[in-house]
Amino acid sequence: MITKHFFGSLEDGREIYSYMMKNANGMTVRICEFGGAIMEIRVPDRWGRMSDVVGGYDSLRDYVLGDGYLGALIGRVGNRICDGKYTLDGKEYTAFINNGKNSLHGGQVGFSHKIWSVKPIDGEEPRLVLTLVSPDGDEGYPGTLTVTVTYALLKSNALSIHYEATTDQRTIVNLTNHAYFNLGGYASGKVFDHVLQMDADRYLPTDDSLIPTGELRAVDGTPFDFREPKTIGRDFDMENPDIKIAGGFDHCFCFAGGETKEPVLRVEVYEPNSGRMMQVYTNQPAIQFYSGNFLNNPEHPLKGGYPQNLQALFCLETQKMPDSINHPNFDNIVLDPGEKYDYTTIYQFSVKN
Numbered sequence: 001m002i003t004k005h006f007f008g009s010l011e012d013g014r015e016i017y018s019y020m021m022k023n024a025n026g027m028t029v030r031i032c033e034f035g036g037a038i039m040e041i042r043v044p045d046r047w048g049r050m051s052d053v054v055g056g057y058d059s060l061r062d063y064v065l066g067d068g069y070l071g072a073l074i075g076r077v078g079n080r081i082c083d084g085k086y087t088l089d090g091k092e093y094t095a096f097i098n099n100g101k102n103s104l105h106g107g108q109v110g111f112s113h114k115i116w117s118v119k120p121i122d123g124e125e126p127r128l129v130l131t132l133v134s135p136d137g138d139e140g141y142p143g144t145l146t147v148t149v150t151y152a153l154l155k156s157n158a159l160s161i162h163y164e165a166t167t168d169q170r171t172i173v174n175l176t177n178h179a180y181f182n183l184g185g186y187a188s189g190k191v192f193d194h195v196l197q198m199d200a201d202r203y204l205p206t207d208d209s210l211i212p213t214g215e216l217r218a219v220d221g222t223p224f225d226f227r228e229p230k231t232i233g234r235d236f237d238m239e240n241p242d243i244k245i246a247g248g249f250d251h252c253f254c255f256a257g258g259e260t261k262e263p264v265l266r267v268e269v270y271e272p273n274s275g276r277m278m279q280v281y282t283n284q285p286a287i288q289f290y291s292g293n294f295l296n297n298p299e300h301p302l303k304g305g306y307p308q309n310l311q312a313l314f315c316l317e318t319q320k321m322p323d324s325i326n327h328p329n330f331d332n333i334v335l336d337p338g339e340k341y342d343y344t345t346i347y348q349f350s351v352k353n
């Protein structure tokens with residue numbers, strides 16, 4: 001079932017709506033036209049009690065002015081581009097600098113701050129088809145990029161996100177979603193007890209502006225080794241230069257074997273108190289695991305007035321490696337006319353006793 005709700009008006013008077021999808025188990029997912037943001041995901045715990053497991057805001061104003069990209073779709077290029085500069089076919093481009101000396105998450109008005117057009121397709125597995133046309137030169141990126149993101153709420157209590165894009169000129173693209181999770185409920189405190197497992201054998205160390213140095217470092221013997229399940233908190237305070245720079249986890253993890261044809265299970269997170277588990281399936285080659293190290297802005301409290309709190313939510317942003325365009329040994333994020341950007345990420349929810 002899909003229902004449409006008025007959410008708020010922008011300064012120019014434009015009305016913004018949200019869409020609530022619900023499946024037969026009572027799981028709900030709410031998506032906003034603004035930023036295509038996931039505003040709410042309600043899933044049962046091991047006793048069948050529903051909680052909202054993603055961070056979000058109560059007011060449109062916070063989505064417009066807040067700085068954490070809560071639940072938003074990210075583009076054209078997720079994460080940071082060093083100095084906002086890159087070269088494509090011999091031509092230098094400059095993306096908007098909005099994060100120290102770097103460009104972050106698409107620039108000044110990235111996809112997280114655009115109004116998406118939403119087509120609801122109701123049914124047993126309700127879907128929302130979001131589209132956006134990013135004009136040639138938008139935020140310094142070449143080519144008209146036509147983007148479709150389909151959110152589907154599956155019978156199995158999964159949220160599937162299908163990303164598609166085409167261009168009329170050679171360009172770069174690296175899309176993701178920036179949902180912040182806490183499987184105990186978004187207002188349940190720090191996420192250190194969550195048990196995380198990731199099929200990632202390498203991670204990307206960064207400089208102090210969080211730009212990858214270019215090295216793909218083996219996770220062996222580091223706090224970044226999540227190949228066997230361990231709590232997010234276990235090695236959080238370990239003396240480690242990479243953790244220190246980022247104030248926690250805020251790193252790209254590269255999946256063993258890289259990109260796959262179909263989505264495969266790559267990440268599993270379990271919250272022992274509620275019993276909730278989330279599994280991430282994707283065909284993307286990498287994931288940014290971010291432990292909410294900047295989440296402390298008192299001006300933008302979360303839903304219900306709950307304050308932002310460091311490490312009280314985490315993100316698992318499937319994508320290609322950040323700043324790939326400036327590192328020949330990283331992923332290829334170039335998209336040519338006639339080619340289709342086509343990736344799927346599935347967040348599967350369940351419980352474990």
Ligand code: GLA
Binds near residue numbers: 104
């Ligand atoms: C990403 C980045 C973080 C931070 C957040 C947004 O996850 O890796 O460094 O910028 O987005 O606050």
